[in-house]
Amino acid sequence: MTSESTSESWRVGRLAEASGLTVRTLHHWDTIGLLSPSRRTAGGHREYTEADLARLYQVLALRSLGLALDTIAVCLDAGVDPTRLVRDHLAGVETSIEALGVLRDRLVRLDEELSAGHDPSATALVDAVRAVGRTGPEGGHALDRHLDAEQMRVLRTRAAALGPARHYLLEVEWPELYRRADRLRTAGTPATDRQVRRIVARMDELSALFTGGDAGISAGVKAAWHDDPAAMSGEPEAPAEDWRELAAYLDRARGISD
Template sequence: MRGVDDERSWRVGELAAATGLTVRALHHFDEIGLVRPAARTAAGHRLYTPPDVRRLYRVLALRQLGVPLAEIGAALDGGVDDVEQAVRAQLGQVDEHLVRLRDLRRRLDALLRARAEAGQPTIDQLLSTMEAMMAASYFTPDQLARLRQRHREAGDDGFARWQARWAELAAQVRSHVEAGRDPADPAVQETAGQWAALMDRMTGGDRGILSAMYASLDGKGAEAATRGVVSGEVWEYMKRAFAVGYRV
């Protein structure tokens, strides 16, 4: 049976308001053929149908998984199996992280009990908690090893240059925020492209490491995760820019 929502359609402004995207972003998706409205009004205005909205949701969901827009269209057109595989992979990573966090919580709780009962925890308790803290990291041990190797390859000077460049880009993003620019604005997208290129250099092009890095910004808070290089406001704005960016 068809529901009420299956009978309706949305103008671009209505869909923008409902999703939190901008009209410009929806126009961009239309222009690159990613989400094209199935209908038009008599005056030529875009009308989005329920299938269009469902496709838009899939686009944004895959973007949150770190899939570039240039690859999302192919994934969606490839069928349900490709989308399901991407979602299942992300779900598996979330489940693994939750297991590590639950273990860390149990050990931290044990430390508090030891403190209350004996005055201070044992060395074994401290060591096991330190191990759990490392395991609860957003990065796997293999990813951490590859990051260290990348750091060694760049050297301290190279790493310092990366950090300085990141701070410069964060300042650029701040200027976009203060100017009230739409995240789909070409100037913003140019900054997003430069940001993506820097991340590619820093991670050696490893998408798994990049995904873990961005997850840490969300989980720990951008300022804590980047030691003050990126503010929470800048990171939230950049996520919006990435969501509509074609080149990153």
Template sequence: MDEQERWSVGDLAKSAGLTVRTLHHYDEIGLVSPSERTPAGHRRYTPADVRTLYRVRALRSLGLGLDTIAETLAGPADLSDVLRTQLVHLDAELDRTKALRARVSALIGHQTTLDLLEAMHMIEQYYTPEQLEYLARRRDELGEDHIKAVEAEWPGVIERMTAHHKAGTDPADPDVQALATRWSELMAEFHGGDQSIIDSAQRMLTDTEAEGKQESNGYNKELFAYVQRAWDAK
């Protein structure tokens, strides 16, 4: 093998689209080290070293960490097992990303940027990661069009129930009963009957009310208590 079949660190970095610093790091951790050095101590990569480097790049493109790549290349590890483990990791990351997207999507258009950040922080205080993932899955199952239809109906239901509340209408009144039934149905669209979600939503409402942060759409503790009386009157 002649000299032309060796690569300096600079030439290899340029050819592979990497930085010299990256190749130095790979050498330091023993991932891809040059097999030869010149009498002056300069690194020289052989064709075998280059093949190893491109295997590393291929595995990195699949999202594998350097430690996992090193173990895969150094030992008898089954690449299929490594990739199956990576697929599980990627699925979990995808679920978290979808949950975050659903949370942001649900808030966009309803608050200013600062209000949006405050609302997201508040949500994280009252809902567990598992509950947020459940809500994201439920939103996906229902579909955006259905969710928008439910969200569009809520203000009217709240407005009509508020009018009855302020007028002192008996909770057993047929109109109030019909509204209470629809209220319950719309809430079920959100929580799907999950009691832990219901409890978290109620805690957030109670604390928000106590801090004087009443919802701008009129949905507050007194109104909810009125709806509760309507449910009890059934």
């Protein structure tokens, strides 16, 4: 008997209860291919294995960092570093704990002043507002040649606001989208194909996320990619002409003429 057949498995109801998710959510994740059970009983019931639980943790950890399900799927398909994921998750949790601790201290001060029949001081109110704000959601030289100091500041500020999610968006999802698009291009898939358009739409969403929709910043980033694709992609061996052909292919998918 194999180790797989003797390892513990979980029916969907039990897993839902243990994870705090609903059965409907797990069924949906199965349907979209995000988390599918590795086994089925003779009667067709879903059974999740320990490997499935490991993937479930990855899904939940990435979701806790603010990533959308589509992004999570791309990250998992591309492969994520388990150590980096756990550390990012831990960093996010510790940041939340710290912010909630500050908020608790501020609220205790407000409660003490109100209980004593005093109106809370302006300082206490401002501290509380700041603490509440902390609990809310949160290229290098190639870019420097195409963006001014203020545009770089906007990019850095928006990227920093994303917290740990920034790593997965920039270093996992975005490169994977480019790889998928290039595979379609080299396979001869027309730029107008639905698959290509979906990839381009997601790329444009990510661009807007980091640039705030600023046309000047977007143009500067695009120029940096055109002039130094190796530096922008983080792949020193990336042939510049290949990247430029891919950029033209993506522009055709957007309906932009060469």
